[in-house]
Amino acid sequence: MSISKWSAMAAVTLPKYGADISVDTAKVIAAAATKECAAHSWPMAIAVTDTHGALVYYEKMDDTELSQAAVEKAAAAALYKRPTRAFYDVTAKAGPFMLTMPGVLAAPGAWPVIKDGKIIGALAASGGTGDQDDVCAKAGLAAL
Template sequence: MTNKRMIKASLLALFSLGAALGVALGDANAQTPASQPSAGGLPARSPFDIPYGMPISLQNANQALQAAEAEAARHGWPEAIAVTDPSGELVAFAKMDDTQNSSPNIALRKAATAARFRRDTRTFYNGFEAGHTYSATLDPSVVASPGGYPLVIGGKIVGAIGCSGGSGDQDADICKAGADALK
């Protein structure tokens, strides 16, 4: 190989190496943002720190269920309504006539989410609407739709109520009636 060819081959190899390093460094820089996105700030205390209490009694679960069902009937909204204990296990359930077939499972999942995460399921909905989808990475069963409320008696979460069959706002209205029946 002549000197000219060796120089040409060396320059070509050096150019290829530089291009490869540039791509690698460019990719690395593209994956490392200048600043990390906020995770919601640093509140002085958790906004969802209502303590858990003893599981809801069947009598109280039925009281919440009946109040929610009466609210749904008053509006003519066919609903599935589930009441769970604090761990998200079913305690009481009603499916009104003409409720869509997917609603019973959704109502139970909304109630379980509200109970286990100690918050109204609208909180997850609002997060998704704002572009914060991280909650989907927490638990695959999280429901990010209005219509799941924790049930609080004596300042403690004893369970939750979940409603499905209408719009999110309709479901939330019905759940609120059930939760308010225990106050």
């Protein structure tokens, strides 16, 4: 990646952190994500973390693997304040340098949860393709 592109990325203003997501809110967005997955017959695991990447809620649909990837993707989205697709896209274009960042799982499917303009946690879906994971996670966010 060129220095000018890196500088442009660094200049982006990211949202600030707010109060951590509640378990009740985590359940609402996880239920919406799970409903979307079920509508497509995509069995997945859904993870919601707080702003520090600590697990708040986890749900695994029947006939899917126990997915630590969902937890790790949600933590990366919370800690680095961006969807994990951003890491995937950079890695695909610039090579594996991105994989050296602690706690980064460069796979689509996780998004920061933003309420009142502040990050309160993150939501991830895992078990399908990256695009399927993103569809389910975005459906969860839409429930907020």
